Amino acid sequence: MNAIPGAARAYICCAVLGALACVLPVSALPGPLDPDGPWPAVLLLGTLYALCEAPARCRLLGRSVRGSVPVTAGSFFPVLLAAAFLLPPAAAALVAVPGALCGRVAQRPAGVRRVWRAAQLAIATWAAARAHRLLDGPAALGGTAHPGHAAPGIPDFPYALLPAGAGALAFCLVLSALDGGVFVTAERQPVRTAWRGLLGRSLAPYGAHALAGLMMAVLWRSPYGPLSALFVLLPMYISCWVFAQYHRERAAHQATIRALVQAVDLKDRYTRGHSERVGRASAMIARELGMDGERLEVLRFAGILHDVGKLGVPTRVLRKDGPLTPQERRVIELHPEYGHEIVRGIGFLGEARLAILHHHERLDGSGYPYGLAGTEIPEFARVVAVADAFDAMTSTRSYRRARPVATAVAELRRCAGTQFDPRMVRALVRALDRYGWQTAVTSDETGSGPEPPPHPQLEATPTVAAGALLGAPRKASGAPAAPRGNAPRKNVPPPPGSDTLRRTPPPGGRP
Numbered sequence: 452m453n454a455i456p457g458a459a460r461a462y463i464c465c466a467v468l469g470a471l472a473c474v475l476p477v478s479a480l481p482g483p484l485d486p487d488g489p490w491p492a493v494l495l496l497g498t499l500y501a502l503c504e505a506p507a508r509c510r511l512l513g514r515s516v517r518g519s520v521p522v523t524a525g526s527f528f529p530v531l532l533a534a535a536f537l538l539p540p541a542a543a544a545l546v547a548v549p550g551a552l553c554g555r556v557a558q559r560p561a562g563v564r565r566v567w568r569a570a571q572l573a574i575a576t577w578a579a580a581r582a583h584r585l586l587d588g589p590a591a592l593g594g595t596a597h598p599g600h601a602a603p604g605i606p607d608f609p610y611a612l613l614p615a616g617a618g619a620l621a622f623c624l625v626l627s628a629l630d631g632g633v634f635v636t637a638e639r640q641p642v643r644t645a646w647r648g649l650l651g652r653s654l655a656p657y658g659a660h661a662l663a664g665l666m667m668a669v670l671w672r673s674p675y676g677p678l679s680a681l682f683v684l685l686p687m688y689i690s691c692w693v694f695a696q697y698h699r700e701r702a703a704h705q706a707t708i709r710a711l712v713q714a715v716d717l718k719d720r721y722t723r724g725h726s727e728r729v730g731r732a733s734a735m736i737a738r739e740l741g742m743d744g745e746r747l748e749v750l751r752f753a754g755i756l757h758d759v760g761k762l763g764v765p766t767r768v769l770r771k772d773g774p775l776t777p778q779e780r781r782v783i784e785l786h787p788e789y790g791h792e793i794v795r796g797i798g799f800l801g802e803a804r805l806a807i808l809h810h811h812e813r814l815d816g817s818g819y820p821y822g823l824a825g826t827e828i829p830e831f832a833r834v835v836a837v838a839d840a841f842d843a844m845t846s847t848r849s850y851r852r853a854r855p856v857a858t859a860v861a862e863l864r865r866c867a868g869t870q871f872d873p874r875m876v877r878a879l880v881r882a883l884d885r886y887g888w889q890t891a892v893t894s895d896e897t898g899s900g901p902e903p904p905p906h907p908q909l910e911a912t913p914t915v916a917a918g919a920l921l922g923a924p925r926k927a928s929g930a931p932a933a934p935r936g937n938a939p940r941k942n943v944p945p946p947p948g949s950d951t952l953r954r955t956p957p958p959g960g961r962p
Contacts, residue, residue, distance in 0.1 A: 454560070455563065455637060456636060458636040458637075461636075462633065466571060466574065467566060467567075469574050470569065470570035470571075470573035470574050473544040474541055474548070474573060476540075477544075477545055479541075480539060480542060489539060489542040492534075492542075492671075493538065493542050496530060496537075497550070498549075499681070500527060500546060500549070501549040501553055502550075503527035503530065503550065503684075504550040504553065527684075528622075528657070528660040528664075530664070530667070531546060531572065531579075531622075532615075532622060532660055532663075533668045533680070534546040534547075534580075535576050535622070536580075536588060536614075536615060537589075537668050537672075538580065540580035540584070541577070543577060543580040544573040544577035544580070546576065547569065547572035547575075548572075551573075567633070571626065571629045571630075572626075574625055574629070575625040576622065578621040578622065578624075578625045579625075580618065581621070582614070582618045582620070582621035583615065585617070586613055586614035588614030590607070591610050591611040591613075591614055592606055593605050615662075615664070615665040619657050619664075622657060623653045623657040624650065627653055631645040631649055632645075639886075640738070641739070644738070644741040647741055648743045663686075667680040670683065707797075708755060708756060711759050711762075712726045715758055715759055715761050718762060719758070724846075725758070726754070726755050726758060729757060729835065729842050730751045730753075730754035730838075731751070732754065732837075732842055733838040734747055734750065734754070736837065736838060736875055736879050738882065739878035739879075739885075740834075740878050746802070749801050749803050750802070750831050750835075752800055753802070753803035753806035753807060753831050753835050754835050754838055754839075756790065756794060756800075757790070757839060759790040759793050759807065760786035760787055760788065760789030760807070761786050763789030763792075763793070764783055764785070764786050784811075787810060787819070790808070791808035802830075805832060806829060806831035808832070809821070809832035810835040812824075812827075813870045814828070814870060814872060815869045815870070833875050834872075836875075837871050837875040837879055838879070840871065841879060844862060860883065863880075
């Protein structure tokens with residue numbers, strides 16, 4: 452646990468102690484030889500959950516077709532909720548421990564993560580069982596007479612839904628609360644954002660798990676016995692298989708993105724690795740802004756693909772060693788529009804498409820391609836603009852050495868309000884204070900000794916010291932300034948494979 456922050460270690464230890472406190476009362480229950488004791492059900496449900504969550508999963512329940520994405524932790528929570536509905540709280544908490552300890556862990560340290568998962572699930576299952584019993588849930592399942600309701604042995608519907616829902620809600624609340632604590636102590640997320648969205652995203656799936664768990668509990672208590680309850684696992688497995696297909700499609704999308712980024716890096720050797728770092732910086736900003744996980748992922752894609760339009764720019768222009776002509780500069784200024792055309796048909800990118808189109812707009816309206824200003828510029832584009840500029844300044848190129856992070860931050864602050872959104876700049880500064888920043892050399896020419904003279908094609912403009920990647924066009928020495936914003940462009944080639952290029956700004960944009 453040396454790599455884990457001290458606060459996280461203390462938090463995990465407290466969770467383990469809490470789980471032990473939940474499980475220890477099981478010693479007061481009837482012994483294993485008592486026919487009325489809970490141990491046969493504990494053994495069967497605990498073994499079932501362990502088989503479902505084990506790394507060496509059985510062929511039918513633990514592996515998707517043709518070895519696709521494995522079933523993830525949480526796929527078989529209905530087993531735990533069925534235990535919470537059927538067993539005393541201490542016994543129900545014990546059911547979760549073996550499966551959590553042998554479950555699949557994708558990241559290191561695996562041992563600590565398994566212990567944490569076991570403690571978390573034990574506490575959540577105990578809480579679900581307590582909430583279920585507070586509303587007389589066991590009687591509603593038909594085990595004993597329920598005053599004023601159904602006879603013994605007959606489930607009392609619809610009343611049985613109420614304690615089951617209370618148990619699921621308690622399960623969801625405990626898991627969300629404990630997860631948020633880990634985000635604060637282990638991942639050092641801000642307290643104000645660590646719990647944001649956790650409960651809302653969990654209510655619907657845990658509600659479905661509760662219905663499946665209730666079905667298992669009712670069948671378990673039915674004349675058909677525990678074996679009939681196992682049939683509930685079949686629709687659960689089908690849903691897991693569908694979920695695995697979704698992940699396979701998502702993996703295909705990510706492979707497509709990687710291929711596009713590699714093509715850009717091969718074409719523009721000056722910015723190798725730049726796209727991935729802009730995606731990482733964009734995600735850091737999004738996290739500080741409190742964006743939910745789905746939007747954060749889309750924003751990361753936007754940062755990664757922000758320069759994909761360079762595929763439509765002639766290679767001779769990108770790699771030109773001498774000054775750029777005004778015509779060549781106008782061609783380079785088209786790369787956001789080329790990029791938007793390339794990704795326009797990729798539906799899962801969502802807001803990322805507008806970020807690719809507008810990441811060279813400026814807050815004062817002097818950017819390109821449409822000269823949008825202020826809040827006319829999409830939020831994702833304002834994030835990517837700051838991330839793009841920051842990485843451009845802190846990366847070593849063949850024509851310029853990397854600037855220190857402090858220098859880059861000072862430059863971003865200087866240009867906040869005119870070129871960059873101050874809110875995004877502040878978010879990046881907070882993220883850098885929290886996580887730091889590491890970058891690699893992005894050029895073949897690392898060299899040593901004093902800093903080389905500025906590259907005539909890519910070096911700074913009087914507005915921002917980061918150069919063309921900050922949103923200003925590449926300015927040739929002695930060349931007249933290129934048209935900006937909405938200035939007409941003549942004789943500009945369309946992107947490859949496109950007969951025409953859409954020139955109308957999106958709704959709400961400046962004409």
